[in-house]
Amino acid sequence: MKNTAKKINRYLPEVIEKKWQQKWDKEQTYKFEFDSKKEQYYPLVELPYPSGDLHLGHWFTFAMADIHARVMRMLGRNVFFTNGFDAFGLPAENAAIKRGIHPRDWTLSNIATMKKQFATMGSMIDWSHETVTCLPEYYRWNQWIFLKMYEKGLAYRGRLLSNWCPKDMTVLANEHVENGKCWRCGTEVIQKEVEQWFLKITAYADRLYWKDKPEVDWPNSVRIAQNQWIGPKRGIEIYFDVVDSQERIAVFTTTPINFGATFLVVAPEHPFVKKILDRKLQVPKGTYQAIRDYVHQAEKNTQRERLENVKNKTGVFTGYYVKNHLTGENIPVWVTDYVLMNYGTGAVQGCPGHDERDFAFAKKFGLSIKRVVTGPHGETGSLVNPEQLIVGESRGKMVNSEFLDGIEFVEAMEKTMNYFVEKGWGRRVTTYHIRDWSISRQRYWGTPVPMIHCKQCGIVPVPEKDLPIELPYDVDFSPKGKAPLATATEWMITTCPRCEGEAKRDPETLDTFFDSSWYFYRYLDPLFADGPFPKEIVTKLMPLDIYFGGAEHTVGHTLYARFFTMFFHDLGLVNFKEFALRRVQHGVILGPDGNRMSKSRGNVVNPDDMVREFGADSVRLYLAFMMPYDATAPWNPRGMWGVFRLLKRVWEMQEKVKDDENNPSIHSQTQNDLKRTELREMHKTIKKVADDVISTKFNTAVSTIMKWVNYLESKEGVSNEEYKTLLLILSPFAPHITEELWQLNYGSDKGFISIHEYLWPRYDASALKEEQVTIVIQINGKTRDTLLVPMAQIDDKARIISQAKLHENVVKYFTGKQIKKEIYVRGKIINFVIQ
């Protein structure tokens, strides 16, 4: 002990925390140096959006990741822990419009604010690798990646029916429509045909689909949800020839029960309908108007309005018929909005005897309803006209039980599909629920699409040497429903790289989810100029060892990020296919009232207030302790006191530390005079805390420390060895107080060595061994007594059992009974089965 006087001051977090934060900063305590000799470790938290306020949720995620990172560092890994900002996107524009500030200025000042807030956390984030996505050093490589994708045919321009947010006036990716509403502003989304850029994520659907044995450790829930979102379905496209025309309509089905098909329905946006409206196909005047009116109405309807039509089917007859190959019958073609243009082929064969929706439709419009009770191969059988659909009866069951007795449903459908293909009536296809990723936005604050539109040459990619195409600062960025950059006339005008004629830039910007799909590569070297990231380092640090984040990114961000990494792999930029070896999702801290925190409810807990009152160490510790990392539970204001008291007790424990002349280092091999029990308690704690933090069980890690502190307090005195160990294992959770106590008691006069430079105490497996164990004595599975057995005798079953039989509490149960069985589980339990 350095301070022999043992007169300690009060624990005042507000005094010590700032001091150490500045010291660490000055000493570059957390500076990451790439060291090829060490084992690298790359933990990551999803990069935050610079809203200008670091809320409790941020604290929860970052503080836990920080604890994990610190422990890994103490365990000898070379830990690369950094952060950046997802700085493009709509909120900046909206805030800018509201306050009259430029989105760039708003964003950059928010980043400055948030970095100040981050500093109060006392994390080991090394900001020298900070990446801000709205800066040209970053988005230049967005453009580069986009060009590579274009080159490989993965980026394409299309005019497709898309989700359109009427408020934000931009298209939305499928992943960002929630219950028919815009994920950002909650406005009802409408379907609109918009010409825009897409990324062909569907080309990677098969590879993104998680197979049975995933090579990386991701939560099962995420894998299932992603698979469901990708949603591959093997089936058949069946061709229906339109009677009296050259037209052919294809439908997709997984269950080709064509005997039951009595009509065909197409989506309002179907090309066949378009041809009618364009008068390329003739229909009577009245029919034309009816179709036109119906299609116009459908266009105007929001997703929600269409969903409200679930029970009340609407539609209009086109006047055309198609031939049902199997029956030879001609069946009518109707237009209806219950068929979706963006799934399958946009046309469905109506089998009202087998499908509730088709049934409702047929019922409403008086179409015939047939139920198949015959084989699918054209074998004999009959058709019946049922009065009603048997509700709840699935297609699969019906087919299997009624007319394909003994054949597995899947097998039967396989046979049927092959039959169709042989006959030339269709082709085998796989459809996906996932759609190509709509990637361009009709807004200002984003990465400009690096493309040029030339009257002569069409769409021409910007040559790599011309990158970045910088986003101009002075632009009228108010939303107009068209890309605002188009109004930046000077910026728009350029020359065609191919013909050198006058050409225009592409005024659209990239979805910010493009930015966040690969940022963790850029962290490696944010200023790297010869590519998106340095190839030599990427193989050493990537893939991520652990990726912390929220469940809301299950089908959006993390799926996109996987796609990008697979693309990088195909380009030969990386030698792995998954970007994160492990994914850990955090839970949600609710307000003290048990509701989600929101300003309108007034139940928001501000971390800055908590830090002011208790200090960052207590906030970190409580966040770790309050619940399992992935749980959702309310904030308990009293809980802060619990952990604050713990820190205070650790502070005051200085007084209890015994002075010993030798002051033996805890890393020395020679154990000092700690008794076996004391040693065991210490080593048990050392091991469990590390194990728990590695497996992100922060709550039990803290409780283990608490338990040990209780134990240490109950003793006569605490040795330096114990106290040092306590400070070390507590240091990842409470970096400030432990640094203060370490320097106060063990600091050197010669120079500053932070406690955070030390390694995790080595735990000694032999110290864990107990001299004796408690063995539970059960009778018929009920605990009746316990027995203390020396370790040396643990294998002596006969002896232990005979001893157990002598116990008073046990022996009384034997009277008048017979022992049928004696079970002994080594070192654990004895169970007498009596009768």
Added chain:
RNA sequence: GCGGACGUGGCGAAACGGUAGACGCGAUAGGUUUAGGACCUAUUGGUCGUAAGGCCAUGGGGGUUCAAGUCCCUUCGUCCGCACCA
């Protein structure tokens, strides 16, 4: 409708198939302090009992097992994801 997760004290929660409720909050009683949302000691799932000890308890009901909070089936409930997906 499809898919998934979860139901344990007053609360947050612990429990390799092996003494259910660790740890913390709160509560009760007592003590202590000039004061303090302070500190200390004891108790704290229910129930019977002076006690020793017993009985009942992990949403409900079955099952597997010497042994089940944990595994299986079923049912109820809560939460989440997807959904007119053909």
